[in-house]
Amino acid sequence: MPYETPAVGRRRLLLMAPAAAAAATTADPAGAAPRHTTGSPGHPGADARAARIDVHHHYTAPAWLAWAERAGLVDPAQLPWWTRWDLDTTLALMDRAGIAKAVVSPAMPVRGFTSPAQRRESVAVALDAAAELTAAHPDRFAFFTPVFPDDPETSRWSIARGLDELGAVGVQTRANTRGVYLGDPSHDRLLAELDERSAVINTHPHELPGTDPARPAVPGIPAFYCDFPLDTTRAAVNLVLNGTLDRYPRLSFVLPHGGGFLPFIATRMEAFAHFLTPKTDAARVRDYLHRFYYDTAAPLGEPAASALLAVADPTRILYGSDWPASPAATITDIAGPALDRDSGLTLLQRRRINRDNALRLMPALADHPRTPGR
Structure with missing residues (x-):
């Protein structure tokens, strides 16, 4: 998560490009507005624009914020706006954006x-809050459980508590932890345990190693603006380099923000794969690019799409x-439309991106289909 306040420009975005869309034949009325009703989202030809899975x-x-303040770990007045999560505001945003369910x-x-015990207590408070949110609104929310590659004991506890007991649909982790990127051999024990569960690993970037979040490397350019996409890209390349998906074939990695810079350097990665250490061939690069999952958050513009x-x-x-x-207007007025x-994708292709791909990857999301209202 960014700790700085992003200044998101309101520019025209095209999320998906017609030239690159995979073949499909389902047509869609041009310019049709989203219908904010549930209809029959399970029907193969149904429009999922009002039934998105985020x-x-x-x-x-x-509850976590109150706990952290009592523990002297945060000063709410100094925290960025995105920490002030509110249920009513969130549900209203989800309804406007056609989001049926969000995986938080x-x-x-x-x-x-101050101690490993305090970190575990922090995770326990956060997990209990996520589980309570999901239990209170099972048709609107699910959750990931956090794991920490630099803290195997807390991670194993979080896996057992979150995945096995509370019903998390996957795990969440950072692209790098203290400068060590996903796929590093030091993560093998954790990845092996997740592989046994066929886990979905949702990733998120952070500040680049060696940078101070309070002092951007380039004055005036916050970390989320350029560094976050690079952080995701480094993690993906490291996963390729270490053959992580070959050693743990039941894992599914979700790369945020359209994969960072990864799509733009795909040809470069293939052409110069033999310069990596150890040497890697282009076939592995292509294979991994097709095996990763990617989310549309950024928001994605036409070149990136x-x-x-x-x-x-x-x-x-x-x-x-x-x-x-991301501000509400960016989600509802730019990325959604x-x-x-304007994407050039067919109804079926958009349906897959909006909903079906997530259901196929995390079938438990279908346990509580959305019903009208809250």
Whole structure:
């Protein structure tokens, strides 16, 4: 999660490019507005624009915020706006954006804990809040459980508590932890345990190693603006380099923000794969680019969408809002209409991105289909 306040420009965005869309024949009325009703989203030809599943949703639980303040870990007045998550505001945004269900990622904006026990208590409070939210609104929310590659014990506890007991649909982790990127051999024990569960690993970037979040490397350019996409790209390349998906074939990695810079450098990665250490061949690069999942949060513009669709099948792309880090207007007025009307994708392709791909990847999301209202 970004700790700085982003200044998101209100520019015209095209989410998906027609030239790169995979073949499909289902037509869609031109310029049709989203229908904010549930209708019959399970029907193969149904429009899923009012039944989106959002896999990129940050959740700083009010209960966790109160706990962290009591523990002296945060000063709410100094925290960025996206930590002020509110249920009514969120549900209203989801209704306007046609989001039927959001998979929330517990966000705990603390730079350091006083002890491992305090960190585990933090995770416990966040997980309990996410589970309570899901239980109170099973048709609207699900959640990921956090894991920490630098803290195997807390991670194993979070996996057992979140996945096995509370019903999380996957895990959430950072692209790099203390400068060590996903796929590093030091993560093998954790990845093996997740592989046994065929886990979905939802990733998110952060500040680049060696940078101070309070002092941007380039004055005036916050980390989320350029560094976050690079952080995601580094993690993806490291996963390729270490053959992580070959060693743990039941894992599914979701790369945020359209995969960062990865789609743009796909050809470069293939051409110069032999310069990596150890040497890698182009075939592995291509294979991994097709095996990753990608979310649409950014928001994605036409150039990024074209590049993404050139390396990823639409069945591997998932809808993501980035709420509440992204302003409501960006989600409802820019990203949504771009996908709904201006993408060039067919109804079936948009349906897959909006909903079906997430259901196929995380079938438990279908346990509580949306009903009208809350």
